[in-house]
Each structure stands twice: as C-alpha cells, then as structure tokens.
Amino acid sequence: MMNPKLRYRLVKSKSVEWIIVLFAFLITVPLIAIIFFVLKTGISKISWHFFTNIPKPVGEAGGGIANALVGSLLIVLVAALIAVPIGILCGIYLSENKDSKLASYSRLAVDVLQGTPSIVTGIVIYFWLVKPLGTFSAVSGSVALAIMMLPIVIRSTEETLKLLPSSLKEAGLALGLPYHKVILRVVVPCGFSGILSGVMLSVARIAGETAPLLFTAFGNPYISTNVLKPMQSLPLLIFNYATSPYEEWHDLAWGASLILLIWVLLLNITTKLITRKWKVQL
Amino acid sequence: MSQLDHEIKLLKEEVISMWKMVHSQLEKGLSALLNNDKDLAREIVMIESRVNAEELKIDRDCEDIFALYCPVAVDLRFLLAVLKINTNLERTGDIAEGIAKMIIDTEKPFESDLLDTTHVIEMYHEATLIVQEILTAFVNEDSAIARSIFRRDEMLDNINRKANKMIADYINTHPENVEQALSLLSIIRRLERVGDQAENIAEEIIFYLEAKVLKHAKKKEIE
Amino acid sequence: MESTIISSKNFNAYFGANHVVKNVSIEIPQNNIIAVMGPSGCGKTTYLRCINRMHELIPGATTEGEMKLHKDNIYEMNPILVRLRIGMVFQRPNPFPNLSIYDNVIAGYKLNGMKLQRAERDNIVEGSLRKAALWNEVKDTLHKKGTFLSGGQQQRLCIARAIAMEPEVLLLDEPTSALDPISTASVEELLFDLKKNYTLVLVTHNMQQAARVSDKTAFFYLGELVEYDKTKEMFTNPKDNRTQSYITGRFS
Numbered sequence A: 001m002m003n004p005k006l007r008y009r010l011v012k013s014k015s016v017e018w019i020i021v022l023f024a025f026l027i028t029v030p031l032i033a034i035i036f037f038v039l040k041t042g043i044s045k046i047s048w049h050f051f052t053n054i055p056k057p058v059g060e061a062g063g064g065i066a067n068a069l070v071g072s073l074l075i076v077l078v079a080a081l082i083a084v085p086i087g088i089l090c091g092i093y094l095s096e097n098k099d100s101k102l103a104s105y106s107r108l109a110v111d112v113l114q115g116t117p118s119i120v121t122g123i124v125i126y127f128w129l130v131k132p133l134g135t136f137s138a139v140s141g142s143v144a145l146a147i148m149m150l151p152i153v154i155r156s157t158e159e160t161l162k163l164l165p166s167s168l169k170e171a172g173l174a175l176g177l178p179y180h181k182v183i184l185r186v187v188v189p190c191g192f193s194g195i196l197s198g199v200m201l202s203v204a205r206i207a208g209e210t211a212p213l214l215f216t217a218f219g220n221p222y223i224s225t226n227v228l229k230p231m232q233s234l235p236l237l238i239f240n241y242a243t244s245p246y247e248e249w250h251d252l253a254w255g256a257s258l259i260l261l262i263w264v265l266l267l268n269i270t271t272k273l274i275t276r277k278w279k280v281q282l
Numbered sequence B: 001m002s003q004l005d006h007e008i009k010l011l012k013e014e015v016i017s018m019w020k021m022v023h024s025q026l027e028k029g030l031s032a033l034l035n036n037d038k039d040l041a042r043e044i045v046m047i048e049s050r051v052n053a054e055e056l057k058i059d060r061d062c063e064d065i066f067a068l069y070c071p072v073a074v075d076l077r078f079l080l081a082v083l084k085i086n087t088n089l090e091r092t093g094d095i096a097e098g099i100a101k102m103i104i105d106t107e108k109p110f111e112s113d114l115l116d117t118t119h120v121i122e123m124y125h126e127a128t129l130i131v132q133e134i135l136t137a138f139v140n141e142d143s144a145i146a147r148s149i150f151r152r153d154e155m156l157d158n159i160n161r162k163a164n165k166m167i168a169d170y171i172n173t174h175p176e177n178v179e180q181a182l183s184l185l186s187i188i189r190r191l192e193r194v195g196d197q198a199e200n201i202a203e204e205i206i207f208y209l210e211a212k213v214l215k216h217a218k219k220k221e222i223e
Numbered sequence C: 001m002e003s004t005i006i007s008s009k010n011f012n013a014y015f016g017a018n019h020v021v022k023n024v025s026i027e028i029p030q031n032n033i034i035a036v037m038g039p040s041g042c043g044k045t046t047y048l049r050c051i052n053r054m055h056e057l058i059p060g061a062t063t064e065g066e067m068k069l070h071k072d073n074i075y076e077m078n079p080i081l082v083r084l085r086i087g088m089v090f091q092r093p094n095p096f097p098n099l100s101i102y103d104n105v106i107a108g109y110k111l112n113g114m115k116l117q118r119a120e121r122d123n124i125v126e127g128s129l130r131k132a133a134l135w136n137e138v139k140d141t142l143h144k145k146g147t148f149l150s151g152g153q154q155q156r157l158c159i160a161r162a163i164a165m166e167p168e169v170l171l172l173d174e175p176t177s178a179l180d181p182i183s184t185a186s187v188e189e190l191l192f193d194l195k196k197n198y199t200l201v202l203v204t205h206n207m208q209q210a211a212r213v214s215d216k217t218a219f220f221y222l223g224e225l226v227e228y229d230k231t232k233e234m235f236t237n238p239k240d241n242r243t244q245s246y247i248t249g250r251f252s
Helices: A004-026 A028-045 A048-052 A066-096 A101-115 A118-133 A138-163 A166-174 A179-190 A192-207 A234-242 A247-278 B003-035 B038-069 B073-105 B112-118 B120-140 B143-173 B175-210 C044-051 C079-085 C101-105 C118-131 C151-163 C181-194 C207-213 C231-236 C241-247
Strands: C004-015 C018-029 C033-037 C061-069 C086-089 C169-173 C199-204 C216-221 C224-230
Touching (some): A048 A066, A066 A247, A101 A138, A118 A138, A138 A192, A166 C151, A192 A247, B003 B073, B038 B073, B038 C231, B112 B143, B112 B175, C004 C199, C033 C207, C044 C169, C101 C151, C151 C169, C181 C207, C224 C241
Parallel strands (some): C086 C169, C169 C199
Antiparallel strands (some): C004 C061, C216 C224
C-alpha cells in the first residue's frame, strides 16, 4: 500500500504535467484555426488572373490585387533599405561598446521604440513627411515601417554579436588586421546568420502592418511604382475592401489575406532554414 | 620522435662510448701485462681521468633528464639503470687503472710459468669478453645475453677461488719471486671484481628491460 | 653568440590602477623557445600580450617602459605592423569559423585585402601547413571548415595561420591548455621544429611543459620577474627560493 501523501504528490505531479502539455497544444489552435479559415475562404479566389490584374470597379466580378502586391513589395523593400544598414551598424555599436553611456541610452531608446504603437508612428510620419511634402507617398510609408523594423534589427544584431567569443576578434587583431576590418570581415560574417534572421523576421513583422500606412502610403487603385506618390499595399487593400459593403471586394480581401499570410509564413520558415544552414559552427 | 626519446638516445650513445672506453682500457691492460709494456700502462692511467669525466657528464645528463622530463615507466627504469651502470663502469675503469699501476710498479716482466699456473691470462680474456658481451646486451636490449653473464662469471670465481692456493704453492717453490706473485694475486682479485661489476650491470639491464629486481636473489631464481 | 630579438627594460603594465607587470627586464635570444611560467595572476599572459601590443586593446590598460624588437621600440611602431611581425597563438584554438581550412591559413592576407597570385597562395598554404605538421592530415579536406578539425588540429591550424604571415616571433599563450595529452605532445613537438625559423615565447601554466620544450625559462610571481635562466639550470639548481618552492610544488 502506497503512502497516501506520496500518492497525492505523484498525482499532483502528473496532472501539472498534463496541464502543461494541454496548454502547449492550445497555443497552436488559434494559428491552425486562422490558417484553416483563411485558406478555406481564400483559396477559391486565387488564380493567375488574381495576381495579374488590378481590382475591377464595384459591381464587376473578377479583378486582382496586382497593384497591392507591387506596392507592398516596393514599400517593404524601401523600408528595409533604410532600416537594415542603420540597424546593423547600431547593433554593432551596442555590442562593441557594452558599457558606454551612449550605449545604455540608445539601448533604452531602442526598447521604447519597440513598444511604440504603430499608429503613433504613422501619425508622426504624417506630420513630418506627408504634410510637408503635400501628398501621401509610398516613401513616407516606408519610413514609418523602417522605424518599426529598426528595434528588431538592432536587438537581433546586438544579441548575435554579443554571443561571438572575443577570441575571434583577438585572432583577427593578432593577424595585424585594423579594427574596421576585424568588424567587417570577421565579426559580421561570423554573426551573419543571426543578423539575417533578424532582418527577415523584421520584414515579416512589417509586411502586415496597416496602421502606419493609413496616413502615409494611403492606397491607390492602380499599379504605381512612383514612391513619391500614393501606393496600394496588401494590408491596406484588405482593410479597405473588407470593410466595404460589396461582395466582390470581400472576395478580393480574402484572397489578399491568404497571400499575405502565406508570404509571412514563408518568410518565417525560410528564416529558420537559412539560419540553420548558415549558422557558423563556433 | 619526442624530445625525451631524443635525449634518451643521446644518453645511450654516451653510455656506450664510455663503455667502449672502459673496455679498451681493459684490453690495453692485458696487452701491457703480456708485453710488460709500461708506456701502455701509463697511457691507461692517463685515460682514466677521461673515464671519470665521462662518468660525471652522464650523471649530469641523467639529472637534467629527470628534472626536465619527469620520465616514467620504461624511461624511468632506463635512467635509473644508467645511473647505476655508470657507477659500475667507472669502477671497472678504476680496476683497469689499478692493474695498470701494478704493471708500472713491477720491475721485471712477470714470469711466464707464474702466468700459466694461475691462468690469469685466460681470466683476463674472459673478464674483457664479459664486459664486451654485456655491452652487446645493453646495445641490443637483449636480456638473454644479460642472463648468460651470470654463468660466465663463475669461471672468474673459480680461478679466483683457486688463486690463493696456487700463489702459495708458487711462493713455496719460488721464494725469490714473492713480490711478483703477490702482485699477480692482487690482479686476480681485481679481475674477479670486474666480473662482479659486470654482474651488477646485467642485473640493471634486466631491471630496465623486464622490471624485475634480481639483486640479492638466489642464482637459481635468476636462471 | 645569439643575437637578442626582443628586449624589455623596466617594463610595466597596468589595468587601470592595478599594477600587473612590475619592472620586468628580459632579453630574448633569437631562435630559442622561451617559457614564461608562474601561478595564475602573476602577469605572465599580460606580459606576453604587451609584446605584440594586444594588451592596450583592453579598455583601461596601459604600459610603461621599454620594449624593443631588435633595435626598434615596439611602442613607437604602428601596432598593426608590430602584429604582422610578432604573431600570436591563443589559449583556445580560434580558427575563423566561417572560413575553410585553406582560407584560414591565408586569412592574414585575405582579410587584410592583400592580393596574392593563386600559385603563391597555394604555396603559402601548403608551406605553412607543413611547418605546422598538419598538411598530411588536412590536404584532402582543405575546403572544409576549420572548425571540423579536432582541438589539437585546430590549434595547429592557428599556428599555421600565424606563421603564414612569416612573423619573426611567435607568442603562444598557453597553447595546449585546452588540449588532450596526445594533441599536447604533437603541438610540443611542433614547437621544437618551429624553433629553427622563429623565436617562440610560450606562456604556460604547466611547468613540466616549460621544462620539456624551452631553452630558457622566466618565472613570474606577483607581477615580478623572479628568475630568468637556462631551463636546465632553473630546474636543477634554481637561484631563488620562490622559484624552488614553485617548481617543487611547495608554494603556500
């Protein structure tokens, strides 16, 4: 006969274990539900036609999201062009100067920036760029998104480089390399996979941002590649068409949602693969 | 080859060269005895100082190797053996010198029938040969040869044991030659000690090769 | 008479206010192996890192006194040129993990942007790996990453990388402390061969290693140079009581 106290403890231990497993399973449920639902409603709307055409006027069936696809790609690309160099350089500074005063302030600033609501960023850019320029423009949207990307790129760069052993830097210096070459040709290449994964994740993160684009890129029913003019993007299209009263536009919004979802999923998965493949064995 | 191997190889070469020097001292002594060659005997006395210098050098090298390389196992046994072999060789060298001095001090050449009756020449040959053999055992790391030395040494012991009686008989018949007879007895005693040194060296070689301590063991156990 | 390649006179090194190397004067003869030994925190590694000016890279680190390479004051030269002439091998093997074995060996040229002809490069790689006694083990896998090698091989790769730059002096900071006995033996053997072409300064915790491989030994204690002498002399007849206690393991 087992000691009842011991038995109670064993039962307690087992049940806690089960609860943990249950919750671990539960967190996958929302994701699966979203994917399933978007897939179910969106898949039938997607065709070649869907990718190559712009939306038809109200009342006409068919039409596509070509304008939003081109717009999203352009806006995200420009945002990345702005944020990635600044973010990586800033991350290098933070990891190289762990104890300087400037580093601790800028680390704090990065943290606060990360917590800034995206709509606030959008409004600020509206007053800084859109108003002075006198028109909504893709580039102002890119700037807003770049500001959102920065903290992610900076922090992931910093964390990656901090993990590199200092012996690597010393190896470079002892071979007579000047400091800038040690950073550019030893430290950054060794942390490349970590930096890259930070960049990819930040791109995935901003690809679906809507709020800052409302005040900046604004949207455009036609294909446009002029970054100084308003431009359509996937999240904007979804927001606008899903809230409209027209059945055809709802269809477009579902299709676009599926595309956006797949885009973000693919980005995340490739990041994982690339990180694993390019990971430098220390 | 590791540095220790290298050092041990050098040390071994040094020991062998000292060994050859001692062996040649003995050979020269025999030749000096047969021909009553006093110059050769004096040469032996002079060379003895080189043997001594060599002994000191080997001791120093052993000390350095102990200090720098902390040898273990077979290397340790080799060095311990070399230290003792070194001493034994030096003593053998002393014996050769002693015999040479004896020859220098003898006025007339030794009587040939005195040499014949005591078998001292055979004994001398054997002693020199033993030193040569045991060197072969050392060079080839051959413990079988080292073991054979114990048996060969018995011949020297035999002659030595009979020597008293023979010398006494000789003195009775040749009372005018007492001094020479006593010198010869002393040479025989010394040659016997050469055999003892060789035996000690053989024991050290077996210790180095097989890690067996034969010192103070009964003869039967050895074989 | 051997000529002196590195000499320091009344050399001091500090970490902030912490005086870690005190008034050290040493003359290092060419084509010798000099062992620097002493208990932890005795300043031996700091002294070594002062020779190729790696010490000053640490924030707050300063030096004082004279340190010469031949007749030139190291502290008046460009540190980058100093490090090209005085190579260094570290405690833990640190090959560049993103480079192949081949590229690791010529890393000093490649990363510095020095252009080399293909044939010249191949020559340097093969020559350095041969000198580092690694060629036969890696000649078929030159384009694999250096980090796939064993610890001892990695350390020899780091030595090859250092000697590919043709330095005059090679500083070794406890190069075998992270290696197993077999790899240690192979690295020690290598040091012996390298002596023909280079002057080696070897910091070691392990006094047996100092005894085995070095020609001269320096004993540091609490930042001071206690004794500097021929290794044989040091290990059979040390002049200072502190040296005696240290090498006999009676330090208290």
